[in-house]
Amino acid sequence: MKNIKKLMCTALITMLGFSAVGCNMIAKTPEAIAKSPVAVVNGEKITRADLDNNMNMKQVIAQVKQQYGENYEKNEEAKGVLTEQRTKILDDMITQKVIEQKAKELNLLPDDSKLKDEAAKQLDETKKSFGNDTSKFQEALKQGGFTEDSLKEMFFTQLRSQAIIKNIADNVTKDVKIDDKKVQEYYTANQAQFTEKPNKIHVAHILVKTEDEAKKVKERLDKGEDFAKVAKEVSQDPGSKDKGGDLGTVNYVDSGFDPTFMAAAIGQKEGAISAPVKTQFGYHIIKTIKKEEYPVKKLETVKDQIKQQLESQEKNKMLSQKIDEWKKSAKITKNEKNLQ
Structure with missing residues (x-):
């Protein structure tokens, strides 16, 4: 009797296991994958098809296919890249969905018929950019993973997203105003942005890992050793070491260098060597x-420029904060297993 029960139990487990495998097999079909939700935002689904048809995702897929070949889906490295990119792009799509839902709530959705006409114009212009060479155009579509219809749909989606975010931004930031006091404060604190010509600095450095190493370098320089010679010996910046630490001449503003580094370089006299x-x-x-x-321009000549810049910054900040609020209050669930 015990043996019979054991056999029945084993058979049941086997059947359940087969059933589970069967379910997985169904879930793995292309149709099921396309319909599977990758996220739900306030009750609205974003499916795997929505994600994979996203313009940015299509570009990623096309690049992965080019790098790993037609069988990229069987390559573990390629699958990892796709999952990572799907995760990032899905986050953007969730944000877009939240914004669209809020636009609908506030009656700020654009006129889709006008946007579809604009999308059709963009498609025609794209064709013309290939000199009306149909074969070249079709080849470009194929490489990008598009058809004419999907490309036009992508243009429409882009235009619609842009229109929605503009409508939302105009609504949220309509009360933003920058007074003369803020303009004056910004002008005073950022004089280097408003010079007659861009201020420039020719600078060199020696980079080391620790403060102790830096102090030893400074001691050597204080004793009269040549800066370029010491830089070639000890600097750990591969881009400037062989040049004796020379970084060339850069603008004070938008130099591309670390702000703390630039402040120290600008703040000392020509020929001076800083502490660590x-x-x-x-x-x-x-x-x-x-x-x-160079001389600083008078406030009156740059006042409007500063005001526009500060208004733009304040509006972007306010919009970003509002979107974050909407996302926090939204009911969002992700199905990460459907991203693989």
Whole structure:
């Protein structure tokens, strides 16, 4: 009797296991994958098909296919890249969905018929950009993973998203105003942005990992050792080490260098060598070789420019905060297993 029960139990487990495998097999079909929800936002689904038909995702898929070949879906590395990108792009789609839902609630949705006409015009212009060479156009569509219809739909989606975010932004930020006091404060604190010509600085540095190393470097320089010679010996910046630490001449504004580094370089006289300066990259000994500085424009000549800049910054900040609020209050669920 016990043996019979054991056999029945084993058979039941086997059947259940087969059933589970069967369900997985069904879930893995292309049709089922396309229909599977990757996220639900306030009751509205975003399906895997929605995600994979997203313009950015299509570009990723096309690049992965080009790199790994037609059988990219069987390559583990390629699958990892796709899952990572799907996760990022899905986050953007969730944000877009939240914004669209709020636009609907506030009666701020655009006129879709006008946008469809505009999308059709964009498609025609795209064709013309290929010199009306149909074969080249079709080849480009194929490489990008598009058909004419899907490309036009992508244009429509882009235009609609842009129109929605503009309507939302105009609504949320309509009361933003920048007074003269804020303009004056910004002008005073950012004089280098408003010079007759861009201020420039020729700078060199020696980069090391620790403060102790930086202090030892400074001691050597204080004793008269040549800056370029020491940089070639100890600097850990591969881009400037062989040049004796020379970073060339850059603008004060938008130099591309760390702000703390730039403040130290600009703040000292020509020919001066700094004490150790800490940034995200390590510790720098900075040499200010030469500075080119120009007169500052009068406030009256840049007042409107500053006002527009501050208004734009304030509006972007307010809009970002409002979208974050909407996302936090939204009911959002993700099905990460459907991203693989």
